[in-house]
Amino acid sequence: EAGVTQFPSHSVIEKGQTVTLRCDPISGHDNLYWYRRVMGKEIKFLLHFVKESKQDESGMPNNRFLAERTGGTYSTLKVQPAELEDSGVYFCASSIRGYEQYFGPGTRLTVT
Amino acid sequence: AQKVTQAQTEISVVEKEDVTLDCVYETRDTTYYLFWYKQPPSGELVFLIRRNSFDEQNEISGRYSWNFQKSTSSFNFTITASQVVDSAVYFCALSGLETSGSRLTFGEGTQLTVNP
Numbered sequence: 001e002a003g004v005t006q007f008p009s010h011s012v013i014e015k016g017q018t019v020t021l022r023c024d025p026i027s028g029h030d031n032l033y034w035y036r037r038v039m040g041k042e043i044k045f046l047l048h049f050v051k052e053s054k055q056d057e058s059g060m061p062n063n064r065f066l067a068e069r070t071g072g073t074y075s076t077l078k079v080q081p082a083e084l085e086d087s088g089v090y091f092c093a094s095s096i097r098g099y100e101q102y103f104g105p106g107t108r109l110t111v112t
Numbered sequence: 113a114q115k116v117t118q119a120q121t122e123i124s125v126v127e128k129e130d131v132t133l134d135c136v137y138e139t140r141d142t143t144y145y146l147f148w149y150k151q152p153p154s155g156e157l158v159f160l161i162r163r164n165s166f167d168e169q170n171e172i173s174g175r176y177s178w179n180f181q182k183s184t185s186s187f188n189f190t191i192t193a194s195q196v197v198d199s200a201v202y203f204c205a206l207s208g209l210e211t212s213g214s215r216l217t218f219g220e221g222t223q224l225t226v227n228p
Contacts, residue, residue, distance in 0.1 A: 003156075024175065031214065042116070043218040056215060091157060099145055099207075099214065103157035105208075 002026065004104035012110045018080040021107045025074070026093030028083050031055075033101060034067060034076050038088035049075060082111045084105075114139045116206050120220035125194055127228050131201050133189040133222045141165075141208030146180065146187045147216065151201040163187065194226045 005024045013019050025032045034046040046065070047057040051072035059065070064083070069075040079086055089108050093101035115138040120193045125131045137146065148160040161171065165179050175192045191198055201223050205216040 032214065035216070035218075036146075040220075042220045043205075043216075045215040045217070048213070050213055056213060059215070089155075093157075095214070097137065100159060100162055101214075102159060105151070105154065105156040108155075 004092055004094050004102055006090075006107050009105065010108045010110075012112065013051045013082055014056075014112055015084055018078065019082055019109060021077045021079075021090050021092075021109070023075045023077070023092030023104060025092070026102055028100075029094035029096055030072065031095045031097070031101075032069060033093040033095075034075070034077055035091045035093065036088045037091070037106075038085070040058060043091065046077075079109075082109075084108040084111050087111045114141075114206055114208050114212060115215045116204050116219035118202075118222050119219070120222045120224045122225070124225045124227065127196060128193050129226075130190060130192050131142055131194050131224065132192060133191075133204075135187045135204030137185050137187065137188065137204070137206045137208075139206060139211075140209045141203055141210040141212075143210060144206060144208040147207075148178065148187075148189050149203045149205060151221070152202065153200070157162040157203070160189075169201065191224075193225075196226050198228055199224060200227045 007022045032049040037043045045059040048055045049069045066078045089106040091106045093103045095101045117136045144165045150158045179188045201221045203221045204219045
């Protein structure tokens with residue numbers, strides 16, 4: 001069974017540009033989460049989808065971040081416009097019931 | 113608010129030594145889950161264990177063992193006879209079902225280096 005996949009693995013963009021990160025969860029997992037780790041700090045929650053609905057988006061830092069999950073399958077996280085402080089590793093996770101979340105390899109975003 | 117503290121930023125040991133990674137948590141929830149994840153150099157987060165707040169039994173899985181103590185709000189992780197392949201960043205995490213649902217609150221991680 002394929003695990004959680006994320007694309008791209010690494011993205012380098014300039015401040016002010018737009019970047020879209022993609023996450024493909026494990027097939028059959030209704031729950032999808034986004035997290036990020038900035039500057040070697042703790043991994044912080046961004047938001048949680050149940051199928052195509054946003055269950056909890058309390059961790060989204062501001063309105064430059066837009067997450068979607070079309071048809072309850074893959075999800076995208078768009079950052080527009082990107083700022084320097086957005087640099088970090090963005091993780092996606094999926095789960096069946098929420099208690100055991102399986103993480104992808106992450107996307108390392110560098111904003112210069 | 114929920115919080116997870118991993119006071120050890122980095123630990124370095126020699127192969128075959130035992131090592132304990134500390135995790136202290138704060139939550140007002142009575143029902144919560146505690147987790148450990150491993151992040152090897154390849155970058156993905158690998159699930160290791162989940163414990164619920166009503167089960168304080170210690171658990172052993174091969175060379176790994178976990179000590180959950182509600183009295184001290186700790187969920188420590190011990191690796192016995194460490195190996196070079198154990199080198200990774202280890203994260204402790206918490207989800208409090210009453211206040212935060214299934215979202216995870218992570219500690220800052222402990223970088224473990226096992227030297228040959």
